[in-house]
Amino acid sequence: MAAFFFSLLALTALIGAVGVMVLHLIARGDPEGGAAGILDDLAPMALPLGAIVATTSMFGSLYFSEVLNYVPCELCWYQRIAMYPLAPMLGIAAVRDDLGIRAYAWVLAGSGALISLYHYVIQWAPNLEATSCAVDNPCSAVYVRQFGFVSIPFMALSGFLAITALLIIATRTRADDEIETPAEEVVQ
Numbered sequence: 001m002a003a004f005f006f007s008l009l010a011l012t013a014l015i016g017a018v019g020v021m022v023l024h025l026i027a028r029g030d031p032e033g034g035a036a037g038i039l040d041d042l043a044p045m046a047l048p049l050g051a052i053v054a055t056t057s058m059f060g061s062l063y064f065s066e067v068l069n070y071v072p073c074e075l076c077w078y079q080r081i082a083m084y085p086l087a088p089m090l091g092i093a094a095v096r097d098d099l100g101i102r103a104y105a106w107v108l109a110g111s112g113a114l115i116s117l118y119h120y121v122i123q124w125a126p127n128l129e130a131t132s133c134a135v136d137n138p139c140s141a142v143y144v145r146q147f148g149f150v151s152i153p154f155m156a157l158s159g160f161l162a163i164t165a166l167l168i169i170a171t172r173t174r175a176d177d178e179i180e181t182p183a184e185e186v187v188q
Helices: 002-029 034-067 074-083 086-096 099-124 152-180 183-187
Strands: none
Touching: 002 034, 002 152, 034 074, 034 086, 034 099, 034 152, 074 086, 074 099, 074 152, 086 099, 099 152
């Protein structure tokens, strides 16, 4: 049941990330259109939503390993290294309304997404697995496969992509405000 729940959350995060990026691309072509208005409405919620995605991902991975006793492989640990700091970082940034965190968060989310993508690929093509994974706990092992394609690395990838999309719209909508602010006021 938990795998089904977290799979639904992952699919929701992925659909949301794709939707936000489509709106972002439409808004770039028509800055005064409806897509820009939707993104402007979502912008204040981008950091809190990113913190929620990261925190949910963190607790989901802990649930799989500590409650269901799925032993994390080496690539799972690397994904955790990228995701776990995002939860408090984005949470603090949301409380402070501080977009200065975005460069650090993008590095973590981007590297985590690449690792998740690689991990997901080797689950489908185990012959591509590098020798870095343990023989008794291979990275190609699949503990969860909901809907025929959603595995734990897919869930992590969805979370990283959602966080990235949310950071992009938060940045895009604030760029206009920062341009209008004189440099002297920014320094003070």
